[in-house]
Amino acid sequence: MPELPEVETIVRDLQKQLKRAEIRQVTVVRPDLISGSPAEFKKRIEGCTVGGVTRRAKNIVFDLGEDRLVINLGMTGRVTVLDRDAEDPPYLGVSFELTDHRRITYQDVRRFGHLEVLARDDWNQRSEKMGVEPLSDGFTGDTVFRLSRKRRVAVKPWLMDQKHIVGVGNIYASEALFRAGISPLVAAGRLTKKRADALATAVREVLREAIEFRGTTLLDYRDARGEKGEFSRRLRVYDREGQPCVVCGTPIKRIVQSGRSTFYCPHCQK
DNA sequence: AACGCGCCCTGTCCGC
DNA sequence: TGCGGACAGGGCGCGT
Numbered sequence: 001m002p003e004l005p006e007v008e009t010i011v012r013d014l015q016k017q018l019k020r021a022e023i024r025q026v027t028v029v030r031p032d033l034i035s036g037s038p039a040e041f042k043k044r045i046e047g048c049t050v051g052g053v054t055r056r057a058k059n060i061v062f063d064l065g066e067d068r069l070v071i072n073l074g075m076t077g078r079v080t081v082l083d084r085d086a087e088d089p090p091y092l093g094v095s096f097e098l099t100d101h102r103r104i105t106y107q108d109v110r111r112f113g114h115l116e117v118l119a120r121d122d123w124n125q126r127s128e129k130m131g132v133e134p135l136s137d138g139f140t141g142d143t144v145f146r147l148s149r150k151r152r153v154a155v156k157p158w159l160m161d162q163k164h165i166v167g168v169g170n171i172y173a174s175e176a177l178f179r180a181g182i183s184p185l186v187a188a189g190r191l192t193k194k195r196a197d198a199l200a201t202a203v204r205e206v207l208r209e210a211i212e213f214r215g216t217t218l219l220d221y222r223d224a225r226g227e228k229g230e231f232s233r234r235l236r237v238y239d240r241e242g243q244p245c246v247v248c249g250t251p252i253k254r255i256v257q258s259g260r261s262t263f264y265c266p267h268c269q270k
Numbered sequence: 271a272a273c274g275c276g277c278c279c280t281g282t283c284c285g286c
Numbered sequence: 287t288g289c290g291g292a293c294a295g296g297g298c299g300c301g302t
Binding site: 002003006058072073074075076077110112113114160162169170171172215216217218219220221238260261 | 293294295296297
């Protein structure tokens with residue numbers, strides 16, 4: 001569900017809302033969502049002050065001092081800051097009661113999400129092994145060109161593979177390829193340098209715009225205030241099968257690649 | 271090593 | 287109306 005823009009939106013909300021927030025008590029409602037035992041999870045978080053909230057790939061990272069609380073939202077995870085007295089939201093997985101009048105809740109219908117506490121160094125090590133951040137200075141057409149060499153897989157699933165570039169999921173992969181005029185079916189390794197440049201630009205632009213509009217809500221996504229994202233209406237191909245291409249009017253096609261839907265314009269994307 | 275696929279789980283929608 | 291199948295922003299582990 002949430003890709004880079006949605007996670008980034010949530011993180012920015014949380015940064016503002018949780019300045020120096022202190023966590024008093026943790027309640028694990030669904031132990032299958034966390035790594036390790038609920039007792040250990042509680043022990044390592046209770047009493048900690050949130051020093052900051054950042055994003056790495058599609059993960060929300062809470063700075064707890066020595067430890068990091070890392071949340072991956074899976075498909076339907078939500079992190080919301082509520083009044084402490086507000087009733088439990090549906091599909092509540094974990095609740096973090098703060099020392100002020102609020103609490104942070106994690107809800108997840110499908111429970112593909114994941115919460116984990118780990119030591120700062122362990123997290124840093126893991127983070128170093130992840131793919132490149134597409135909004136970082138280090139991400140250019142050269143990056144795309146270099147990483148895609150000799151890859152025979154189609155560029156769309158390649159773009160979604162977090163080993164190379166992080167944060168791009170099913171929606172923004174289709175959207176970026178449309179903007180770059182590249183067919184989702186071409187082999188990643190066959191991209192010319194020029195097309196790699198265009199793709200890098202398209203990825204950066206679509207992610208930036210989506211953040212500006214607070215992400216895409218198809219169904220489940222909500223930001224940390226419980227609001228939907230506004231980028232949905234600006235999608236050019238995703239979920240638009242049969243509708244006219246915004247550029248040329250050709251009906252948008254839907255195909256399945258690696259088990260995921262891909263949407264594209266067969267006329268504009270070659 | 272790289273890649274495709276099934277699976278995790280619950281809800282919704284569509285066709286028959 | 288009811289039911290089965292397909293599908294949904296992700297990611298892991300398996301086999302080839």
